[in-house]
Amino acid sequence: MYCIIVYDVSVERVSKVCHFLRQYLNWIQNSVFEGELTESELARIEHKLKDLIDLNTDSVIIYKVSFKEIIQKKHIGIVKNETSTII
Amino acid sequence: MYCIIVYDVSVERVSKVCHFLRQYLNWIQNSVFEGELTESELARIEHKLKDLIDLNTDSVIIYKVSFKEIIQKKHIGIVKNETSTII
Numbered sequence: 001m002y003c004i005i006v007y008d009v010s011v012e013r014v015s016k017v018c019h020f021l022r023q024y025l026n027w028i029q030n031s032v033f034e035g036e037l038t039e040s041e042l043a044r045i046e047h048k049l050k051d052l053i054d055l056n057t058d059s060v061i062i063y064k065v066s067f068k069e070i071i072q073k074k075h076i077g078i079v080k081n082e083t084s085t086i087i
Numbered sequence: 088m089y090c091i092i093v094y095d096v097s098v099e100r101v102s103k104v105c106h107f108l109r110q111y112l113n114w115i116q117n118s119v120f121e122g123e124l125t126e127s128e129l130a131r132i133e134h135k136l137k138d139l140i141d142l143n144t145d146s147v148i149i150y151k152v153s154f155k156e157i158i159q160k161k162h163i164g165i166v167k168n169e170t171s172t173i174i
Binding site for chain 1: 091093095096115116117118119133136137140141142143144145146147148149150151152153157158159160161162163164165166167
């Protein structure tokens with residue numbers, strides 16, 4: 001499946017979250033990652049994120065679709081990192 | 088159609104971009120908006136964003152799907168703003 005993960009976490013935890021997500025996903029722009037994941041990888045990510053963030057103040061959202069082609073994606077401004085064309 | 092807009096813009100332009108997008112979409116968390124848009128609304132948004140941001144340094148990404156039910160959404164941590172259940 002294809003996932004977009006966006007996070008809004010306190011500055012002291014940003015680099016840990018970013019570093020962790022880079023192991024599984026592609027960094028797209030500040031606080032945004034994307035990529036193909038298996039169900040077990042996603043479960044591992046969710047589990048680890050719960051350790052890394054403060055569940056009372058931080059927020060992470062995982063958007064999941066069955067395959068990336070159903071999302072149309074458009075950039076305005078610079079492309080900070082593009083791994084592949086999604087239409 | 089349903090759109091998720093994420094932006095990574097310089098701090099001096101963040102409030103203008105945020106204020107503008109609030110007119111059309113729901114603020115979800117830092118630098119993330121979501122909502123239903125018509126094609127003409129999206130065209131207006133794209134046009135205005137090109138004025139508001141620095142196209143050489145800032146980045147905005149628009150993810151678009153035909154209807155929101157095809158995106159599964161999951162929160163970890165707090166829900167900063169939830170307008171409706173997507174699942």
